[in-house]
Amino acid sequence: MAHHAPSATATLDAPRTGTWDGGNEPFKASYGKLMMWFFLLSDAFTFAAFLTTYGFIRHKHEVFAGPGKFFASTRWWPVPDQVFNAFPGLHGVDLPLAFVALMTMILIFSSVTMVLAVEAGHRMDKADVQKWLLWTILFGATFLGSQAWEWTHFIHGTEKGLTMADGSVVHGANLAVNQYGPVLFADLFFFITGFHGTHVFSGVCLLIWCFIATTNGTFHKRGHYEMVEKIGLYWHFVDLVWVFVFTFFYLV
Amino acid sequence: MDTNKPNLSPAVDAQGGIGAVPVPHTEHADHLHHDEHDHEHHDQHWLWKYVFSQDHKMIARQFLITGMLWAIIGGTLSSLFRLQLGWPEATLDWLKPLLGHWIDAGKLNPEFYLALVTMHGTIMVFFVLTAGLSGTFSNFLIPLQVGARDMASGFMNMLSYWFFFLSSVVMFWSLFLETGPASAGWTIYPPLSALPQAMPGSGAGMTMWLVSMALFIVSQLLGGVNYVTTVINLRTRGMSMSKLPLTIWAFFLTAILGILSFPVLFSAALLLIFDRSFGTSFFLSDIYIAGQALSNQGGSPVLFQHLFWFLGHPEVYIVIMPAMGMVSEVLATNARKPIFGYRAMIGSLIGISLLSFVVWAHHMFVTGMNPFLGSVFMFLTLIIAVPSGVKVFNWLATLWRGNIRFSAAMLFAIGFVSLFISGGLTGIILGNATLDIQMHNTYFVVAHFHLVMGSSAFFGLFCGVYHWFPKMFGRMMDEKLGYIHFWLTFAGVYLVFMPMHYVGIAGFPRRYYAWTGFDAFSQFADMNKFISVAAILAFFAQFVFVFNFFYSIFRGRRATENPWNSTTLEWTTPIEPGHGNWPGEIPAVYRWPYDYSKPGSEADFIPQTVPYSQTQSSNLPYEQEVVD
Numbered sequence: 001m002a003h004h005a006p007s008a009t010a011t012l013d014a015p016r017t018g019t020w021d022g023g024n025e026p027f028k029a030s031y032g033k034l035m036m037w038f039f040l041l042s043d044a045f046t047f048a049a050f051l052t053t054y055g056f057i058r059h060k061h062e063v064f065a066g067p068g069k070f071f072a073s074t075r076w077w078p079v080p081d082q083v084f085n086a087f088p089g090l091h092g093v094d095l096p097l098a099f100v101a102l103m104t105m106i107l108i109f110s111s112v113t114m115v116l117a118v119e120a121g122h123r124m125d126k127a128d129v130q131k132w133l134l135w136t137i138l139f140g141a142t143f144l145g146s147q148a149w150e151w152t153h154f155i156h157g158t159e160k161g162l163t164m165a166d167g168s169v170v171h172g173a174n175l176a177v178n179q180y181g182p183v184l185f186a187d188l189f190f191f192i193t194g195f196h197g198t199h200v201f202s203g204v205c206l207l208i209w210c211f212i213a214t215t216n217g218t219f220h221k222r223g224h225y226e227m228v229e230k231i232g233l234y235w236h237f238v239d240l241v242w243v244f245v246f247t248f249f250y251l252v
Numbered sequence: 253m254d255t256n257k258p259n260l261s262p263a264v265d266a267q268g269g270i271g272a273v274p275v276p277h278t279e280h281a282d283h284l285h286h287d288e289h290d291h292e293h294h295d296q297h298w299l300w301k302y303v304f305s306q307d308h309k310m311i312a313r314q315f316l317i318t319g320m321l322w323a324i325i326g327g328t329l330s331s332l333f334r335l336q337l338g339w340p341e342a343t344l345d346w347l348k349p350l351l352g353h354w355i356d357a358g359k360l361n362p363e364f365y366l367a368l369v370t371m372h373g374t375i376m377v378f379f380v381l382t383a384g385l386s387g388t389f390s391n392f393l394i395p396l397q398v399g400a401r402d403m404a405s406g407f408m409n410m411l412s413y414w415f416f417f418l419s420s421v422v423m424f425w426s427l428f429l430e431t432g433p434a435s436a437g438w439t440i441y442p443p444l445s446a447l448p449q450a451m452p453g454s455g456a457g458m459t460m461w462l463v464s465m466a467l468f469i470v471s472q473l474l475g476g477v478n479y480v481t482t483v484i485n486l487r488t489r490g491m492s493m494s495k496l497p498l499t500i501w502a503f504f505l506t507a508i509l510g511i512l513s514f515p516v517l518f519s520a521a522l523l524l525i526f527d528r529s530f531g532t533s534f535f536l537s538d539i540y541i542a543g544q545a546l547s548n549q550g551g552s553p554v555l556f557q558h559l560f561w562f563l564g565h566p567e568v569y570i571v572i573m574p575a576m577g578m579v580s581e582v583l584a585t586n587a588r589k590p591i592f593g594y595r596a597m598i599g600s601l602i603g604i605s606l607l608s609f610v611v612w613a614h615h616m617f618v619t620g621m622n623p624f625l626g627s628v629f630m631f632l633t634l635i636i637a638v639p640s641g642v643k644v645f646n647w648l649a650t651l652w653r654g655n656i657r658f659s660a661a662m663l664f665a666i667g668f669v670s671l672f673i674s675g676g677l678t679g680i681i682l683g684n685a686t687l688d689i690q691m692h693n694t695y696f697v698v699a700h701f702h703l704v705m706g707s708s709a710f711f712g713l714f715c716g717v718y719h720w721f722p723k724m725f726g727r728m729m730d731e732k733l734g735y736i737h738f739w740l741t742f743a744g745v746y747l748v749f750m751p752m753h754y755v756g757i758a759g760f761p762r763r764y765y766a767w768t769g770f771d772a773f774s775q776f777a778d779m780n781k782f783i784s785v786a787a788i789l790a791f792f793a794q795f796v797f798v799f800n801f802f803y804s805i806f807r808g809r810r811a812t813e814n815p816w817n818s819t820t821l822e823w824t825t826p827i828e829p830g831h832g833n834w835p836g837e838i839p840a841v842y843r844w845p846y847d848y849s850k851p852g853s854e855a856d857f858i859p860q861t862v863p864y865s866q867t868q869s870s871n872l873p874y875e876q877e878v879v880d
Contacts, residue, residue, distance in 0.1 A: 012863060012864045012865035012876075013842075013863035013864070013865035013866075014863070015489045015490025015840040015841060015842055015863075016490055016492065017489065017490075018492070020492050020493050021489070021490060021491070021492040022398075022399070022487035022488050022489050022490050022491035022492060022840075022841065023487070023488060023489035023490075023491075023840075024485075024487075025485050026484060026485070027484065029485075030485070031404035031405070031481040031482070031484075031485045031486070032404075032405075034404075034477075034480070034481040034484060034485060035404065035405070035408075035477040035478070035481050038476070038477040038480055038481065038511055039473065039477055041511060041512065042473055042476075042477075042511045042512065042514070042515045043515065045512055045513070045515040045516055045519075046515040046516070046518055046519050048516075049515070049516045049519035049520065049559055049562070050519055050523075052558075052559075053519070053523065053534060053555060053559070056552065056555045056558075057534070057550060057551065057552065057555065060550065060552055061550060175526075175530055175531050175532050176531050176547075182549070182550050183532075183533065183549065183550065184532075184533060184534070184549075184550045184551060187526070187532040187533065187534065188534075191523070191526060191532070191534075195522075
C-alpha cells in the first residue's frame with residue numbers, strides 16, 4: 001500500500017511525513033495566503049449573488065419585440081451599446097463601449113504591473129517593487145477616475161433624454177429615475193459597479209499602504225515580500241470580477 | 253520558551269495515557285511546566301487575558317458564555333409567546349413591569365408577538381447555535397485536537413469574537429426600541445421587511461437587524477478562514493487528514509459552508525438595505541400599501557427568498573454538523589468502541605456539505621416557482637436522507653455491544669441521535685413538494701425543524717459542554733445535576749414537539765397571534781396549553797444546567813488530565829493548558845483517534861500519541877508494517 005511519495009514512509013516509531021500528514025503546508029502556501037484565498041472565495045460568492053440578481057431581474061423584464069428599430073423605454077432592458085457610447089472630450093460622437101473597453105484595458109494592465117511587483121519581491125529587489133507598485137496604484141486610481149467620469153455621465157444623461165408616458169422628459173439616471181430604461185437597470189448599475197469600485201478603492205488603499213511599508217523597508221527586514229503577494233491576489237481577484245461585471249453588464 | 257526544558261518525548265506522554273493511571277513523573281512534569289507558564293503570564297493585564305485575549309481557549313469561553321446569555325434571552329422570548337398561544341384569553345398585566353407598553357389592555361400586543369417569534373428565531377439560529385456552538389467548539393477544539401499552539405491568526409480570532417459581540421449589542425439594543433425589534437420572521441421576507449411603513453417592526457428594528465447581521469457575517473468570515481487554514485496548515489506531525497477526530501472534520505466542513513454561504517446573505521442584506529433606505533426596488537414590485545400604490549417596479553420578493561435560502565439552508569447544516577462531530581466523538585469515547593465507519597462518517601459529512609448547497613428551494617415550494625424546478629429540488633432534498641441515514645446507522649452501530657458509560661455527555665449524545673431520527677423522518681415528509689404544499693407554514697414544519705436542528709443542536713451543545721468542561725475549566729460538572737438536566741430536557745423536548753406535529757397536520761398555522769377566532773383551530777386549545785406548559789417547564793429546566801455550569805467553574809470536583817480516558821490530543825495537555833497548549837514540544841501523532849478496546853491491548857484505549865512500536869501486542873498486520 002506504499003503508494004505515496006517516498007517521503008510518506010514511516011517506521012514503527014516515527015510519524016509519517018507526507019504532504020498531508022501534518023507539520024506541513026499541503027498547498028505550499030502560508031496560512032496568511034490561504035486565508036486570502038478563502039476570503040476571495042467568499043467574496044466571489046458575494047459578487048456571484050449580485051450578478052445572479054442582475055440576471056434574475058433582467059429576465060423578469062419584457063423583451064423588445066419590435067416593430068422597427070430598438071428604442072429606449074422603461075418597459076424593456078436597454079442595449080448597452082446605446083447607453084455607454086460616450087467618450088470624454090468627444091461630445092456627440094457615438095463610440096459604443098469604447099470608454100469602458102479602455103477602462104478594462106487599464107485595469108488589466110494594472111494586473112500585469114502587479115505581477116511584476118510580486119516578481120520583484122521574490123528577487124528582493126526593493127526599488128523594482130516600489131516602481132511596479134506605483135504603476136499599479138496609478139492604473140488603479142485611473143480606473144477609479146474613469147469610473148467617476150462614467151458615473152457622472154450616466155447621472156447627467158443626454159440632451160434628448162427620455163419622454164415618459166405623461167409627456168415629461170427625463171435626463172440621466174439615479175436610483176429613482178432612468179432615461180436609459182427601467183429604473184432597476186440604473187439601480188443595478190450603481191449598485192454593482194459601485195460595489196466593485198469600493199473593492200478597487202480598498203485595493204488602492206492597501207497598495208498605497210504596501211508601497212509605504214516597502215519604502216520603509218518593513219518587508220525587506222522581514223526577509224520576504226509575501227504581503228505584496230497577498231495583496232496581489234486580492235488585486236487580481238478584483239480585476240477578474242471586473243471581467244465578469246463587464247461581460248454581464250456591457251457585453252451580453 | 254521551553255527549549256531548555258527536558259523534552260517530554262511523545263512516547264513518555266503517551267505511556268501516561270496507556271494505563272488508567274498516568275505515569276506520575278509525566279503529570280508532575282506537566283504541572284511544573286504549567287506553573288512556570290502561569291508565572292510568565294502573571295504580569296499580563298487582565299484586560300488582555302480575559303477581555304481582548306488572543307488565546308483560542310479564552311475566546312471559546314467568551315463565545316460560550318455570550319451564547320448562553322443569548323440562549324436565556326431567546327428562551328425567555330419563546331416562553332412569552334407560548335403564554336399567548338397557551339392561554340389566549342388570560343390577562344397578562346403581571347408582565348407589565350417587564351414588558352411595559354407591549355402589554356396592551358392586559359394582552360400581549362400583536363405586533364410584539366411577531367417581534368417575539370422573529371427574535372427568538374434569529375437569536376437561536378445565529379447567536380446561539382451558530383456563534384455559541386461552532387464559535388465555542390471550533391475555537392476550543394481545533395487547535396487542541398490537531399495539535400497546534402493556537403489558531404492560525406490569534407488576532408483575527410479575537411476580532412471574530414468582538415465583531416460577534418458588536419453584532420450582539422446592536423441586536424440586543426434593537427429589543428428596546430420603541431417600535432420594537434425586527435418582526436418579519438427570522439427569514440425577513442420582503443416586502444414586509446423592505447417597507448418601513450409596513451408595520452412598526454419594519455422600522456428601525458429591521459435596520460438594526462440588518463446591521464447586526466452584517467457584523468455577524470464579518471465575524472463568521474474571520475472565524476471561518478481561521479478554522480479552515482488552521483486545520484489545513486497547523487496539524488501536528490503525523491496528523492494526516494485521515495487521522496483527524498470527526499469533530500475536526502465537522503468543524504472544518506462547517507467553516508467551509510459558512511465561508512461560502514454567509515456572503516450570499518450579506519449580498520441579500522445589502523440589497524435589502526438599499527431597498528429600505530435608498531429607494532431601489534430590487535425586491536419590490538406592484539405594491540399597494542394603505543390604499544396607496546408604490547412606485548417600485550420590476551423587482552422580485554422571490555429573488556430575495558432564493559438569496560436568503562442559499563444561505564439559509566446550508567445554515568441548518570452549519571448548526572447541526574458541529575453537533576454531529578461532537579456526538580460521534582462522545583459516543584465512541586463512552587461506548588469504549590471505535591466509531592463505526594470512520595471513513596463513511598467523513599464521506600457522509602462531505603456529502604451533506606455538498607448537497608446542502610443544492611436544496612435551498614425546498615423552502616420555496618409554495619412561492620409559485622416552476623413545478624419542474626420544484627421536483628428537481630425535491631429529488632436533491634430527499635438524497636440528503638442517504639448520508640444522514642449513514643450517520644445514524646453508524647452511531648447506532650457504535651453503541652451496539654459497547655461498554656457504555658452513561659456520563660451526562662453520553663446521555664445528551666444518545667439524546668441527539670434520538671432527536672435527529674425523530675426530526676429527520678418528518679424531513680422526508682416535508683421534502684416532498686406535494687406534501688409540503690399541504691404542510692407549509694403549519695406547526696408541523698415548526699415541530700420538524702425544532703427537533704431535527706434546534707433541539708438536536710442544543711443536545712450536541714450540551715454534550716460538548718459536559719464532555720469538554722474539564723478541559724475548559726479544569727473542573728468536572730456535577731453528574732447528578734447533569735442527569736436531572738438531561739431527563740427534564742429530553743422529556744420536555746418530546747412533550748413540546750410531538751403534539752406540535754399533530755396540530756400541524758391538522759392545519760394549525762404558524763405565526764398566528766390570535767387563533768381562537770377560527771372554528772377549525774379552537775379545538776386545539778388544550779393541546780396548545782399542554783405544549784406551552786411543557787415548553788415553559790423545559791425552559792426552566794435549563795437553569796439546572798446554568799447553575800451546574802457556573803457552580804462547577806468555581807466549586808466543581810477537580811479534573812484529572814484525561815478524565816474520560818480519551819485518545820485525542822487535547823487530553824495530553826496539562827489540566828489547565830496555558831497559552832500555547834503544550835508546555836514542551838507538541839506531541840506527534842501515530843494512529844487514528846478511535847483505538848478504543850483494541851484487541852490485544854491491555855488498556856481499553858490507546859492515545860493517538862502512542863507509536864506502534866509500543867503496542868506490538870495489539871498491532872494489526874498492516875500497522876505492524878506501518879506502511880498504511
